[in-house]
Amino acid sequence: MRPLIAPSVLASDFANLQSEVEMLNKSQADWLHIDIMDGRFVPNISFGFPVMESIKGHAQKPMDVHLMIVEPELYIEKFREAGADTISVHIEACTHLHRTVQQIKATGAKAGIAVNPHTSVQLLEDVIADVDLVCLMSVNPGFGGQKFIENTYRKIEALKNLMVQRNSQALIEIDGGVNQNNAPLLLEKGADVLVAGSFVFSSADPIQTIADLKSIK
Ligand code: DX5
Numbered sequence: 001m002r003p004l005i006a007p008s009v010l011a012s013d014f015a016n017l018q019s020e021v022e023m024l025n026k027s028q029a030d031w032l033h034i035d036i037m038d039g040r041f042v043p044n045i046s047f048g049f050p051v052m053e054s055i056k057g058h059a060q061k062p063m064d065v066h067l068m069i070v071e072p073e074l075y076i077e078k079f080r081e082a083g084a085d086t087i088s089v090h091i092e093a094c095t096h097l098h099r100t101v102q103q104i105k106a107t108g109a110k111a112g113i114a115v116n117p118h119t120s121v122q123l124l125e126d127v128i129a130d131v132d133l134v135c136l137m138s139v140n141p142g143f144g145g146q147k148f149i150e151n152t153y154r155k156i157e158a159l160k161n162l163m164v165q166r167n168s169q170a171l172i173e174i175d176g177g178v179n180q181n182n183a184p185l186l187l188e189k190g191a192d193v194l195v196a197g198s199f200v201f202s203s204a205d206p207i208q209t210i211a212d213l214k215s216i217k
Pocket residue numbers: 008010011033035066139140141142143144145146175176177178195196197198199
């Protein structure tokens with residue numbers, strides 16, 4: 001199966017957001033990856049609801065919202081109203097993760113769980129059957145353009161095994177430092193969705209770069 005490609009809008013030119021989103025509409029991108037950072041869960045602040053709503057106004061593809069915020073349960077409905085199709089919360093940010101997953105699903109959005117590089121996927125054992133997506137962070141969240149962490153390959157294998165045991169149909173998304181060089185092995189190990197920020201937006205021809213990622217498998 002060909003991978004789903006989710007370019008991260010964080011790496012786009014914010015002064016030309018409309019044309020960036022229109023470029024993604026024309027491309028083979030499957031989703032728009034929207035990184036929300038609060039300056040508390042991660043040491044950076046990205047953007048919030050007004051910008052997200054502006055993106056939604058032009059986007060013709062689903063919005064995959066990655067919440068890097070503390071207490072995400074306070075804002076789930078607002079992100080859904082702002083146009084989120086999938087909402088991922090960090091396992092490290094949720095005291096009542098099972099409840100928060102149900103809260104996301106109650107809005108009609110797909111529910112995802114994001115996992116930091118240091119967090120064992122085994123912690124997902126009792127919730128994996130309930131979620132639509134697991135986002136494995138292949139960098140420490142907070143910034144685009146960081147170096148890919150090689151241990152991610154092993155984590156995909158461990159997650160795949162857990163999913164078989166628990167009969168989970170979740171998609172496996174890889175986020176951080178993804179490029180043409182690591183994408184083939186990520187897909188071979190079982191990734192379904194590739195997020196790519198700087199690799200797409202720093203390239204000379206983002207539409208072609210997205211097409212190249214899309215055609216890997
Ligand atoms: C990191 C974000 C990623 C990031 C990916 O905190 O969650 O989605 O934007 O950007 P690249 O592909 O440049 O690592």
